[in-house]
Amino acid sequence: MKHRDRALFGVAMACLFVSGVAGLIYEVVWARYLALFLGHTSYAVVAVLVAFMGGMAIGNLVFGRLADRVERPLIGYAWLEIGIGVYALLFPFYQGLVHEAYVGVARAWQPGTAILFGLKFAFSLSTILLPAMLMGGTLPLLTKLLTRSVGEVRGNVAALYFINSAGAVVGAWLAGFVLIEAVGLEATVLAGATLNLAAGLGAYLIAQSAVGLAGRAPIPVAGDEARPAEVFSPSDLRLVIWGIGLSGFVAMLYQVTWTRLLALALGSSTHAFALMLITFIAGLTIGSALIYRWRSLRDTMSAFGWAELALAGSVAGSMWFYDALPYGFVRLAGMLVRRVDVYPVYSVLQGAICFAVMLVPTICLGMTLPLASRVATADSGRTGSSVGRVFAVNTLGTVLGAVVSGLWMLPTLGLARTFAAGVVVNAGIGLAVLGRRRRVVVGPIGLLVGAGAGVLVVGLAGAILDARWSGTLTMGLWRIPEAPATWKPPK
Secondary structure, eight states: OOHHHHHHHHHHHHHHHHHHHHHHHHHHHHHHHHHHHHSOHHHHHHHHHHHHHHHHHHHHHHHHHHHTTOSOHHHHHHHHHHHHHHHHHHHHHHHHHHHHHHHHHHHHHOOOHHHHHHHHHHHHHHHHHHHHHHHHTHHHHHHHHHOSSGGGHHHHHHHHHHHHHHHHHHHHHIIIIIIHHHHOHHHHHHHHHHHHHHHHHHHHHHHHHOGGGGSOOOOOOTTTTTSOOOOOOHHHHHHHHHHHHHHHHHHHHHHHHHHHHHHHHHOOOTTHHHHHHHHHHHHHHHHHHHHHHOTTOOOHHHHHHHHHHHHHHHHHHHGGGGGGHHHHHHHHHTTSOOOGGGHHHHHHHHHHHHHHHHHHHHHHHHHHHHHHHHHHOOOGGGHHHHHHHHHHHHHHHHHHHHHHIIIIIHHHHHHHHHHHHHHHHHHHHHHHHHHHHTTOOOOHHHHHHHHHHHHHHHHHHHHHHHHHHHHHHTSOGGGSSSOOSOSSOOO
């Protein structure tokens, strides 16, 4: 690796790590701010999720296209980070203005309760949509900065996604466990702004002081130069784009459903959601790192299909042990003395259970985006728009997954059937992709049989697991100081 390439790689990784830390700080803090405004924590989480993910999707798409026309991507990236930092500095003031505007409109209009809540929700979205759009533009710009050939796309996206997710883990921990409690919401936002401004100014100064570094340079991946780039057809691209969108939908379905499951099994605490978020993002981090290190991979599209099947298999296998989680946790927690100074150890136990449940599936999820980005990129001249489109479609899927699973699937289908529906979708994506690579043609009858089998799996999961889960997960074992003799509920 040339010295200039090594320096550019280091700059990109450092900046995106810092950006990831700041991004999750904002997400946690915005949820707290909007809970005060909306008056309900669950509504605040939905508002933050829709605005944050929706804004990221718009940013992925818009700035991904712009990245291919920008001569100096590092300068463009620097201005995005500076813009996010400036907005964060103004956020407490701007949020107050939005609140006053809402009160003025509500008093003048005096709408009904449903419209009033919709109006409040819309004003909430307006407070965080813009910075989320700017955040969505950072990864496509840096991917364009570092990529000269399509053979580098998979490794570059994996490396950047890994480092950004690693920063996000640190940011979730800092906001959830340290900063908010120590210095409050406003100062925590200012801390995030400082990080964005530091990343932006650092990138800008480096680009200005060494014009050559502001151009494009690759991350060398051993063996890429020695083998020809993979070629994918337009139908391959369409299938993978649909697959990554559905995968995003199911990813958020799992996150929402795991959150509900673990709240029943472990209890709800101030830090419970932060622990689940840290675990989820940690798995994504490991998965993207594995793709970056998998330098001998020859068939990217098949790897995408196998990752989806592994995700389906890991969730399906773990579902049979979910009813034992409350008992296992209370057995471990029973070894601790219930004092304030022991609470950090209690939180570590909660985190260990979260990792046991979520780590393997989220590692599989973390592998899918870099793989899909490579399939979607046919021309190095359109790296930014291709990667931006993949991330935008995936992110829009997560928004729909959060809304549909949280507001309809969980209340209507229940935990077991919702999990099973996700497993069926992941398995369907994997089988479709692998069948495509092996030129297997499935007719209408085959599709109907597959759909019927999926419905049957969902129904059987509910019939078999609902009774088991409803007994153990609703016992509230985490409330009692000593574990019962058995994890099975009384008859």
